[in-house]
Amino acid sequence: MKFGIVTFPGSNCDYDAFHAVTEILGEEATYLWHKDHDLQGSDVIILPGGFSYGDYLRAGAIARFSPIMQEVAAHAKSGAPVVGICNGFQIACEAGLLPGALMRNSHLQFISAQVRIRVENSDTMFTNLYETGEVLRIPVAHGDGMYVATTDVLDALEGDGRVIFRYADATGNISADANPNGSQRNIAGIISEGGNVLGMMPHPERACSPLLGSTDGVRLLESILARVAA
Amino acid sequence: MAKFRIAVHITPRKGLLDPQGKAVSDALRTLGFKEVKDVHVGRYIVIETDAYDAIAAEETVMDMCRQLLANPVTEDFEIESAVHA
Numbered sequence: 001m002k003f004g005i006v007t008f009p010g011s012n013c014d015y016d017a018f019h020a021v022t023e024i025l026g027e028e029a030t031y032l033w034h035k036d037h038d039l040q041g042s043d044v045i046i047l048p049g050g051f052s053y054g055d056y057l058r059a060g061a062i063a064r065f066s067p068i069m070q071e072v073a074a075h076a077k078s079g080a081p082v083v084g085i086c087n088g089f090q091i092a093c094e095a096g097l098l099p100g101a102l103m104r105n106s107h108l109q110f111i112s113a114q115v116r117i118r119v120e121n122s123d124t125m126f127t128n129l130y131e132t133g134e135v136l137r138i139p140v141a142h143g144d145g146m147y148v149a150t151t152d153v154l155d156a157l158e159g160d161g162r163v164i165f166r167y168a169d170a171t172g173n174i175s176a177d178a179n180p181n182g183s184q185r186n187i188a189g190i191i192s193e194g195g196n197v198l199g200m201m202p203h204p205e206r207a208c209s210p211l212l213g214s215t216d217g218v219r220l221l222e223s224i225l226a227r228v229a230a
Numbered sequence: 231m232a233k234f235r236i237a238v239h240i241t242p243r244k245g246l247l248d249p250q251g252k253a254v255s256d257a258l259r260t261l262g263f264k265e266v267k268d269v270h271v272g273r274y275i276v277i278e279t280d281a282y283d284a285i286a287a288e289e290t291v292m293d294m295c296r297q298l299l300a301n302p303v304t305e306d307f308e309i310e311s312a313v314h315a
Contacts (some may be wrong), residue, residue, distance in 0.1 A: 057273075057298070057299070058301055061298065061301070063277065065298075093303075094301070100303060101301050101303040101304045102249075103246075103304055104249055104250060105247050105249070106247060107249070108249050108253055121274075146305065148246060148304060149246075149303065150303070164295075182247065182249070
């Protein structure tokens with residue numbers, strides 16, 4: 001399976017994603033330049049973390065107009081997997097691939113930390129190798145990670161099982177203390193209506209090796225393999 | 231066609247948590263401005279554009295706000311009247 005990793009000006013997690021896919025997962029990966037119009041036959045698209053276009057105007061606001069995003073949107077529309085991590089989540093929201101928006105962290109500080117997230121729905125393309133209720137250790141590194149949406153949207157996301165990760169404590173309790181950025185309802189990751197676009201602030205690609213303190217992110221990538229290959 | 235200048239004010243949507251506004255508000259009170267009730271921090275954008283008349287210029291800028299300058303989920307916007315640039 002081939003992963004296409006988009007490099008925007010200011011992306012800085014594209015190499016991390018490439019490493020996780022090729023070295024840990026053992027699959028093929030290629031970088032996709034933001035000015036190109038060709039996904040080069042990629043089965044899975046990763047919008048990586050970073051500070052595309054310097055976060056000018058709003059995080060992700062300019063990146064969505066990159067030429068490659070037309071192809072990414074078409075890829076998503078066809079039902080194929082798109083994974084937006086951190087800045088990629090912000091871009092996916094700005095591009096309308098996912099509902100809601102990411103705002104400045106409620107405490108206004110950039111946070112770089114290992115956090116815990118609870119798997120809320122294991123029946124998805126991205127979580128089928130986890131158990132619902134399982135608590136994962138995955139790092140976050142962001143300044144604009146507070147997920148917000150209207151009450152109607154939040155209710156719909158929850159009702160449809162589209163909130164797939166929530167910030168939790170070590171025992172899986174969802175509390176304000178476990179919420180690193182003030183996200184509404186502790187939301188850490190959501191999927192699109194079709195279930196094929198994932199947006200999450202934590203970095204699973206940085207939780208793929210014991211050296212990095214956690215391997216809990218590996219099964220997310222393996223879940224995609226399992227589902228897409230099936 | 232004539233050249234117009236339009237100023238755009240973008241502010242956090244009312245009712246949404248505005249941590250920047252709150253931090254500035256707290257700082258002002260600490261500084262002694264005890265009468266401060268509320269602060270909101272937004273963006274101020276000035277656009278110069280060609281248009282047939284002021285109304286056309288304003289409509290175009292409203293469209294720019296809806297499509298890019300403001301995020302409809304989190305922000306409100308207002309534009310000032312177009313002036314000849």
